[in-house]
Amino acid sequence: MTATIEELEPTRPPARALALRPSVREALWGLVFIGPWVVGLLLFTAGPMIASLVMSLTDFNLVRPEATRFVGLDNYARLVSDPTIAQSLIATFKFALLAIPLTMAASLGFALLLNHPKLAFKGPLRALVYMPVMIPLVASTLVWLGFLNTETGWLNAMLGSLGLPQPDWINSETWVYPALSLIGLWGIGNFMLINIAGLQSVPTELYEAARMDGAGAWTQFRRITIPLMSPVLLYNLVIILIGTFQYFTQAFVITNGRGDPNNATLFMNLVLYREGFIFNHMGYASAIAWLLFVVVLVLTLLLFGFARRRVYYAGGER
Amino acid sequence: MHGTRSGPRVLLALTATIAILTAACGATASPAPSSASPSTVAASQAATPDPTPLVTAAPIDTSVPGPNGGVVVRWFVGLGAGGQPQQIATQTQFVTDYNNSQKDVYISLEIYDNKVAANILKTQIAASNAPDIIGPVGVEGLNLFIDQVADLQPHIDSTGYDMSKYPEAMRNFFKIGKGGATIGVPFGTYPSFLWYNKKLFDEAKLPYPPTKVGDQYQGKPWDVAAVREIGMKLTVDKNGNDATNASFDAANIVQWGFDSQWADNSPTAETALFGASSFLAADGKTAEIPDALRTGIKWFNDGVWKDHFIPTQNQVNSDLLAKGNPFSSGNLAMVEIHTWYSCCVNPAPPAKPIVGDAIGWAVAPAYNGKTTAKLHADTFSMLKTTKHADAAFKVLSALAASGPLATIYGAMPADETQQQPFIDSVNKAYPGAKLDWSVPTQMLANPDIPNHQAWVPDYAKSKAAWQAFGVGYRTNQSADIDKDLDTLKTTLQGIFDAAPDKNP
Known part of the structure; x- marks a missing residue:
């Protein structure tokens, strides 16, 4: 006679289910999934940030590490007296004032155009507008440099043939910001796609109802599209704001990192890079990094404050 | 209730905000979100170079003997x-x-x-x-x-x-x-000397420059004045008029006479022909603009804006001058550059060479009877x-x-x-x-001492300052080049005074 499985198993106490509430269990699973990211954040982002905070209190120099001294808040005091910092802040804000609205408007404009129900070949056209994003920035900036050259550039040749003035796009303190903004428009593809996704999430019934009430295109855009798109627009705005205050590659390429003309393109990130990696003043560069962080943090918090009143969340969540 | 819920929410919002900011600001450490500005990603790539060596040598412990026992x-x-x-x-x-x-x-x-x-x-x-x-x-x-x-x-x-x-x-x-x-x-x-384009000299019916220090050119000393004179004859507008002609159109130049190519926008490098100079005085602390440098910069400044035989920064970067390699374009007659330029006169195949074998070498022109060739x-x-x-x-x-x-x-x-x-x-x-x-x-026997790249306090920062000047005067015509040089001297003195690596 053979024994059944039940008979062979040792006697166990009855299994007791973990008495966790579903919400707690869900939170624990959430923590498990988010764990790797948190570890990465602590190791590779928070760690370097703390290190840079400590470095900002020293005169650490990469090629003279043995002579490192604790200097307290000297580097922060120097930020106030260094004319380069004031120049770079002004340059960054000037550029931001032009580039951010332009990028926001252009990406929304293209999204509206490429989402229009009557437009044919939407896919290929969207791909065309997105395509420049795929080109390495250094390569595209070099192409733009040729395009904007005063001697042999196509843009000035076109302007000249129309009898219009031919500005020195890159070497004029006035024209360099429009030139960089123009170059930057090549990178709107990502924002345009996000805007298209936002536009497609607006319920069409709202437009139909509005049309029945006699609303025109402009009213529909102002009263329906913009409010319902506002979370998407806020997201784009925050990302563009951060990107603008981190602006580096194009400015570095067009002037070889010098910030010409007359420091007009010596943006904050370029100053940070030069001080840290070219001049080896790591302590001071760390202080600049924290200044940049605080500036972006303040601006972002202001945006979030603005969002409390102006951004519409369909579920009531903000 | 509102009062009990707003605290965590604010905290969460603040955490999220900081997370976004740190993720964006620390883009080198974490992958950029797909929607991040392209500039963010590329900036991080440019600022954090790939540390992979071209040849990855196996790490060797230097405290123990190597494989051969040494x-x-x-x-x-x-x-x-x-x-x-x-x-x-x-x-x-x-x-x-x-x-x-x-x-x-x-x-x-x-x-x-x-x-x-x-x-x-x-x-x-x-x-x-x-x-x-x-x-x-x-x-x-x-x-x-x-x-x-x-x-x-x-x-x-x-x-x-x-x-x-x-x-x-x-x-x-x-x-x-x-x-x-x-x-x-x-x-x-890598001594420097004058490289010239024989085709352009032949077209202008000009004899080639001398190959011996002390030789004359067309019965006159071979010096910077002679370079200016033939440089202008070799500078041509789109109508074929040279820069000595009253009808010369300076707004439409297609060929230039002279440049100090790839001199890194360094005034001490460009003006080495006028005698060796350094921005640092002999005491190792004081910034100065030596006479040779001031004279040289004025000569270059006039060459760019008054006599037009030296190209502007925009012209150097244009297609006419091969986007920054002017001599290779075939539109620049003479260039002062080092032996290492033998790498780059002609493009790599299959691109067709423009200058080809039409290159000639001549000694550097003298100034006040003395020949100086930057080394x-x-x-x-x-x-x-x-x-x-x-x-x-x-x-x-x-x-x-x-x-x-x-x-x-x-x-x-x-x-x-x-x-x-x-x-x-x-x-x-x-x-x-x-x-x-x-x-x-011969040029090796006439080097610039002090060398045009000689150390000054906080070299990298000082270099950035003189490069800004070097690019500036080539880009926009200065109202007062002497004043600009004095401003550069003040800037350099500030850098020298604050330098962490002062001379002992």
């Missing part, structure tokens, strides 16, 4: 030449031969891409993991590590290193460390932190004595007995040019 000496390559495939092969062969030839020393070779090598060396130094030997490296590369390179004089004296085989001008060339320390031994030289030179240096100084100097001596290495780097060996392979390699590249090799030799 003391391990780390040789760091990348600050100058050394990263091209043929150079890598020659260097690797040198190391293999050396390691097989004896059992006292084992060379561990590390080769890095030139774009990232300086940053890698900085981080190695900061991490107390510095190599023993660096090079080939030029004066400017040495300036960046001036506090880390060792004085070789005690080793030169104790080993009886033979300096007599080098030309007189080269023997003391590397006494450029702090306090006059010798931080290199002569190895590769670039490469060497090998030893770091102070080496734990095996004697072994490292032994390796350094072997490297400096290697003719094949100098030739593969494109340098004219400082040791004249080893120059023939280099001469043959350049002649082979320009078979129809019939280059006069007495020109570089």
Whole structure:
């Protein structure tokens, strides 16, 4: 006679289910999934940030590490007296004032155009507008440099043939910001796609109802599209704001990192890079990094404050 | 209830905000979100170079003997030449031969891409993991590590290193460390002189410039005034008028007479023809604008904006002047540049050469009867932190004595007995040019001392300041160039005063 499985198993106490509430269990699973990211954040982002905070209190120099001294808040005091910092802040804000609205408007404009129900070949056209994003920035900036050259550039040749003035796009303190903004428009593809996704999430019934009430295109855009798109627009705005205050590659390429003309393109990130990696003043560069962080943090918090009143969340969540 | 819920929500919002900001600001550490600004991603890529060496040498513990039983000496390559495939092969062969030839020393070779090598060396130094030997490296590369390179004089004296085989001008060339320390031994030289386009001279029916120091040109001294005169004749507008013609159209120039090409927008480099100069006075503390430099800059400034035989910055970067390699475009008649330019007159195949073999070499023009030719030179240096100084100097001596290495780097060996392979390699590249090799030799005897790249306090920051001036005067016509030079002097004095690496 053979024994059944039940008979062979040792006697166990009855299994007791973990008495966790579903919400707690869900939170624990959430923590498990988010764990790797948190570890990465602590190791590779928070760690370097703390290190840079400590470095900002020293005169650490990469090629003279043995002579490192604790200097307290000297580097922060120097930020106030260094004319380069004031120049770079002004340059960054000037550029931001032009580039951010332009990028926001252009990406929304293209999204509206490429989402229009009557437009044919939407896919290929969207791909065309997105395509420049795929080109390495250094390569595209070099192409733009040729395009904007005063001697042999196509843009000035076109302007000249129309009898219009031919500005020195890159070497004029006035024209360099429009030139960089123009170059930057090549990178709107990502924002345009996000805007298209936002536009497609607006319920069409709202437009139909509005049309029945006699609303025109402009009213529909102002009263329906913009409010319902506002979370998407806020997201784009925050990302563009951060990107603008981190602006580096194009400015570095067009002037070889010098910030010409007359420091007009010596943006904050370029100053940070030069001080840290070219001049080896790591302590001071760390202080600049924290200044940049605080500036972006303040601006972002202001945006979030603005969002409390102006951004519409369909579920009531903000 | 609102009161109990708003706290966590604000905290969460704040955490999220900081997370977004840190993720964006620390884009080098975490992958950028797909919607992040392209500039964010590229900026991080540009600011954080790929640290992967071109040749990944197996990490070797320098505290124990190497595979051949010898003391391990780390040789760091990348600050100058050394990263091209043929150079890598020659260097690797040198190391293999050396390691097989004896059992006292084992060379561990590390080769890095030139774009990232300086940053890698900085981080190695900061991490107390510095190599023993660096090079080939030029004066400017040495300036960046001036506090880390060792004085070789005690080793030169104790080993009886033979300096007599080098030309007189080269023997003391590397006494450029702090306090006059010798931080290199002569190895590769790159004298500068005048390269000219024979086709353009023939078209203008002008005789070629002289190849001997002291010779005359068209019955007059061969000096900067003569360069200006023929430079203007060789500068042509789209209607074919040269710059000496009253009908010359300065807004539509298609060919220029002269430039100091790839001089790094450095005023001391551009004006070396007028005599060697440094922004640092002899006391090692005071910023100055030497007379030679001031005179030279005025000559260049007039050449660009008044006489038009020197191109502006925009013209240099235009298609007409090959986007920054003017002489190669065939639209520039004369250029002052070093021997290393033999690399780049003609584009790599299959692109069609424009200048081809129509190049000629002439001696640098004199100023006030004196000829000065700016000099670039490469060497090998030893770091102070080496734990095996004697072994490292032994390796350094072997490297400096290697003719094949100098030739593969494109340098004219400082040791004249080893120059023939280099001469043959350049002649082979320009078979129809019939280059006069007495020109570089004569120029080597007239170097700029102090060198145009000589150390000044906080070299990198000072360089940024004089480059800004150098680009500025070439880009927009200055209302008062003297005043601009005085402003540069004030700026440099501020940098010198605040420098962390003042002269002892």
